[in-house]
Amino acid sequence: MRTRWLVLTLLLAPMCEAAEGGSFTSLIPFDLSDYGFILNEIFNETNACNEQIKIYFDGLDKGQDWAWRMLDATAKPQTGLATGNVLHIGNYDECLVVDHVHNASLRISGKYCTAPFDQSVSASQIDDMLGRDMSRIRTSFGFCVPRACDSADLNKVFANLESLVMSPYHLHFYDELCANGDDQKLTTLDIFAVSVFGFICLLAVLSTIYELLVCKDRKTPNLLASFSLYANAKRLFSTETSKESLGCLGGIKAISLAWIILGHRALYTLYVPLVNMADILVVFRSIFTAVVLTGGLAVDTFFLISGLLVIYVFLNARSRDPNVSWLAFYVHRILRLTPALAATILLYSTLLDDLGSGPYWFLVYYFFQKKCEDNWWSTLMYVQNYVHPTEMCVGQSWYLAVDTQLFFASPVLLVAITKWPKTTVGSILLTVCASSAYTFEVSYERSIGPAFFGMTDEMFELIYTPTHTRVAPWLIGTILGYIIYHCKGKRIKLRKVVVWFSWCLLAATFAAVVYVHQYLADDETGELVFEAALFNSTIRVLWSLALSLLILLCVTGYGGILNDILSCSYFKVLARLTYSMYLVQIIVIIYYVGRTRVPAYGAIVTMVHQFWGDYCLTLLVSVPWSLLFESPFMQIGKIVLRRS
Template identity: 30%
Template sequence: MASWLLLVFFLAAPLPQESVGLNKFTQLIQPNMIIPSGMMQMMYGSELERRKEQIISKIRDPTCSKHIRALLDGVRKREYWALNMADASVKIPDGVLSLTTWYVGNYEQCLRVQNVKTDSGSFSGQHCMARLCTAKGECVENLAATVEKGLPLIEQILTGHVVKDLLAKLKVIVNTTSVHVGFCMPSTCSSSDAENLLNAAISQVTKEVHTNVRPGDCHTAKGPDFEVLDYITLGLFTAILGVIICSTLYDVTHQETSSRSELYIVFSAYTNLKKLMNTSETSGKDLRCLHGIRFFSIAYVVLGHTYIFHGMIPLHNNTEVHEFLKSLNSTWVLTGVFSVDTFFLLSGLLLCYGFFNAMTEKKSINYKAFYIHRFMRLTPTLLAVLLIHASLVNKLNTGPIWNQIFLEDCYDSWWKVLFYIKNYYYTNPCMLHTWYVSADTQLYCLSPLLLITLWNNPRQGKKLLALGLFLGWFIPFTYAYVWEIPCPITPLVFLGNKAKQSAHLYTSTETRFAPWLMGIWLGYILHRIKTGQLTVKMNKMEEN
């Protein structure tokens, strides 16, 4: 406790005029310390003690105001519950020079404060996360501009290549995230009450910074309430589970009976798992060599997303992350964005190969069945996952950064997923991973135009393929050049001031169809080899 007071005193005390450099340095770092120093001074310092009523008057809810006074009085009286709430709030931040931007406090300690009795009613601990924003309310994209104003102050205080390197890193990191701080409040206070209180305290020190607290940023031990859609989802999947259990029991108990009905075992876990785990030889139509490519590609995708999600959680070594991104060691991670191209290639290959096989056998294609088959394969599963994301996903867990990092907002944007246009709305936080399904489905729907041309007139079809490949390379190059997006696209680009442009470059169909067309061409070649229209000589490997 004494160490806090000494640090608060140092940051808040007026400095002599001759200490110009130190005064500027204090002015620079105070926005990062603003909440802890402001709160601690309000609790202990005589300067803000006189302004306490002025600050608390900014809270609109009278119950919240009374409980804030009770909290401050409890801290002064050294009451255990009040000290727990104060101790659970973030204090003088550590790792400022390491460019740490998340200061969470102690989430569990705050929520352990329960049923505090006061004259104005009882309350419990509520943990809230606040974002530091500029005076104009810009919390992410232009926060770097605010920091830029303070960079010359550091240069005046400190010199050398170390500082210049730190400034370069600061510009990169702050461009991609805002500063978050956690604090403990009475549960009777709303997010707007918490925001008003913090802004009133901050205004005593600076007018350049304020906070933003959204409704989902505050958590209590009670957790989120279930809604009607949540119960509908639980009921539906409970019914599906019941059907699976009944079908499996019927399957197991009627293995050798003549009255066994295939209809009743459609949902049998026993039969379906046997089919999924079957590794025996299938018909010659199956390109078994592709299974290995699928495995390595999905492993690469998982690896890349592991790094991405680690970059989204609070880190205390942002400077080291910056060094890693510039090093040669990061190349194999940053180039993971191209692993998705493998799936587009496989999609085009299998589509063309299957289409030409069907045309060879039947001489025609039922286009109605062509589209219905795709719809029935994807949509029921997609709808089930969408229902879970629209209801239960946000309630699966809780924590100080749960809603900051894992936020699904599908109530108003479900149709973007269900109608397979999600790849053009990538910045909307609803099932972001379905952008690939949308792009691939759009290409599937357009594929008959190319495949029929390639079947009926191979010469014209090849010209169309060549033109498509050229456009598939030219369009993303033009986007990247005009928007000045670096290559390869890194996770930081998606969080910076070019997030929308980067997302469009990464997920739009017109920038992704080149590998799909290469798959179409490869499928065409494989079909010609299979039917004997094209001969490829390969040397056989003989055992010694």
């Protein structure tokens, strides 16, 4: 009888845990001692699932080890409910090793299911249930059930139980949120992906052998040695720079990429079970977290640098050879970005789901792999920020779409700025103002909050990813590149008071940016509509102007010790890896998230600790990614374009 009480308590726990007031027994409108009546009411159909659950209950009564393991693996109400500890996991791995031979014709194995529960009677569609903020599985229980049970069986069983106790809360089972521990069979696309990755690796090995044995002493590029790991690694880890390079950009790029990874780590902290989920929202309004949230501007730093380099490199190349090959201009860009991006898309859409397992591994499939199965083509064409932006394949690739679209349109600007510089600069400033005005209007009319906290689909689609709302930093970068080109090599004399004022202005601007982020993050009412619209429309412009001043000070010789740090040779290597790191960072983070087995304690020190693990692993993964999918194709592009 004690076992029966325990089983019923655990079955009723999800419903009674969230009920308001009253004792446990007062919520149950029948006599718990009538165990047979209860079982007949719950399991009122004859099917394999119900029969195996009855055998499971009988095994518990008899004290059989396999049945107790299933019960032990099922989640129980945890302490800390008031602090947000409402994702009850249980023991995923213990459940999947359950394997009981009942008789010659019946075998009962464990299956783990994550069951969200809420007040909605009917279950949502799985695609609707898994929203961007994962809000609908913020309360869930992990159940270890017989493998014969599918979601339809379990929903009927628990619907009967909920009806019996008149529960205001309802559990929802989905086959997609269940795992039985079987090894997944490789699909045709999986085999294709393995073949592609294997071929590239084999090509790299053969190319390395060829380069070392045949053309090691050759100084001219060789097409057959383009995939050589030895030659590409030498180029990757080289600290040599040309006289035209802007040393401080290496450090700025490396630090900005680290900042982006830290921001993504903070974001995905909300995707894992936390014993203090309610408290973490308070932590997210601290001054440190404001610095983390400011990391969203690191993307604008890359836009600024991209616009700067488009103009700066073009003007330098044109000074050496006035005959510009626009074909080479585009081909170099495509070979620079597309192979590594295509490899990432291939991994996302095929093998990603096979890399791990866990009670929340389904997030990996629905948030990442499924989106690439459906929308891989838009990402490969660099239009994903306008075509299905909320279902984007490789979510962070929206930046590549914006940057590539601007790059492809840049020849108009490049020609114009060489012929009519003043008119072109004026047009650029007008475009920046128009973009900011549009962002303000959309933000204000739709009451969209600040674009860094609580990202919604509307915010993501209307102001966060479109090229026309993110163009300002890139355009400011083009003006900066034009100025630097004409100032490079010249001695610019500035008074000490001007230099000191510039540095004080920079410090004040960066501090103000952090403060504004914290101020808006503290707005729990959503009443700061005007302030949020003003923030969304001006913050990226102000950040770009401040960063432009910093770069100008470094380039003109007034950067001091900061310029020395940013121009450090180590940053040059890290800067070369920023593209590959940007592509693979999310894979590293979600691998950890999807394999989560127990609730963690959310704290700043925990977040920082996890960030350094993410950063180091991302760095390790990005090296072979760059050597296999980035450097070789850049070499091929150089060779082909040189010959043509």
